[in-house]
Amino acid sequence: xxxxFLITQLRAVGLFYRGVAPxxxxxxxxxxxxxxxxxxxxxxxxxxxxxxxxTKLATAPVVxxxxxxxxxxxxxxYFNLGVxxxxxxxxxxxxxxxxxxxxxxxxRAGVA
Numbered sequence: 746x747x748x749x750f751l752i753t754q755l756r757a758v759g760l761f762y763r764g765v766a767p768x769x770x771x772x773x774x775x776x777x778x779x780x781x782x783x784x785x786x787x788x789x790x791x792x793x794x795x796x797x798x799x800t801k802l803a804t805a806p807v808v809x810x811x812x813x814x815x816x817x818x819x820x821x822x823y824f825n826l827g828v829x830x831x832x833x834x835x836x837x838x839x840x841x842x843x844x845x846x847x848x849x850x851x852x853r854a855g856v857a
Contacts, residue, residue, distance in 0.1 A: 750827070757828045758836035764819075768808045769841045776801060777848050785852060794849060801845050805838050 762769075776797055784790030823833055 753826055754828055754832065755836075757823050757826045758833060758840070761823060761833045762837050762840055764816075765808065765812060765837055766841075768811065769805075769837070770844070772804045772808070773801060773841070773845045773848060776845075777852060781849065781852055790853075797849070798842070798845070802838070802842065805834075805841070809834060 781790055781793065781797060784793050820830055820833075823830075
């Protein structure tokens with residue numbers, strides 16, 4: 746029973762992330778391409794990761810606000826699955842942070 750509940754929660758967060766992903770991944774791509782790539786190519790990108798990660802996390806409230814304005818009544822499906830807004834957005838931020846860190850690692854490996 747608990748496993749089915751957990752799988753439902755994870756699938757709901759994944760489904761929600763698919764809708765938010767274009768915004769979040771677009772911001773990630775801009776940060777990686779406009780800041781990290783030139784820094785790595787010039788050789789001064791070593792201590793830049795904490796600042797970039799905080800910048801990425803600071804954009805999450807902006808995406809949340811825009812998402813609330815564009816699609817205000819979209820949560821009923823997730824509420825019926827037993828998933829709250831807080832759980833959806835915390836899952837999205839965690840998943841997007843992992844994707845962002847994966848992009849950073851991939852770029853560091855490609856440049857180094």
